[in-house]
Amino acid sequence: MTKEDRQYINLDEIIAYEFRCKQETCGARITVIAAKGVVIPGNCPQGHDWVKPGMEAVAAHNALQQFLESVPEVERLKRFLGCELYLQLRYPQESQSDMVNKIRS
Numbered sequence: 001m002t003k004e005d006r007q008y009i010n011l012d013e014i015i016a017y018e019f020r021c022k023q024e025t026c027g028a029r030i031t032v033i034a035a036k037g038v039v040i041p042g043n044c045p046q047g048h049d050w051v052k053p054g055m056e057a058v059a060a061h062n063a064l065q066q067f068l069e070s071v072p073e074v075e076r077l078k079r080f081l082g083c084e085l086y087l088q089l090r091y092p093q094e095s096q097s098d099m100v101n102k103i104r105s
């Protein structure tokens, strides 16, 4: 597969966010339409808690929430930027380290 085959999206192509439960044997999903005010669901449809106790869990939750809130803000203000952000998608069979090695080469 060549680099030209890679897929890119930019932020205005995001139409929804899908949250998937990480609880073993669950994997339930909640899809939320991408718009201002997306809030991370507190539980999966099966009742597993997605808001975990502990400082690192709170930090992770806050970082994800900030990311979700920043996407529409960047879209609103992007005309003032001198560049545009494209997100490069990894093919399912590629690992993160495969991708990093290809980008560096």
Ligand SMILES: [Zn+2]
Pocket (backbone or CB within 6 Å): 021, 022, 023, 026, 027, 028, 044, 045, 046, 047, 048
């Ligand atoms: Zn679950």
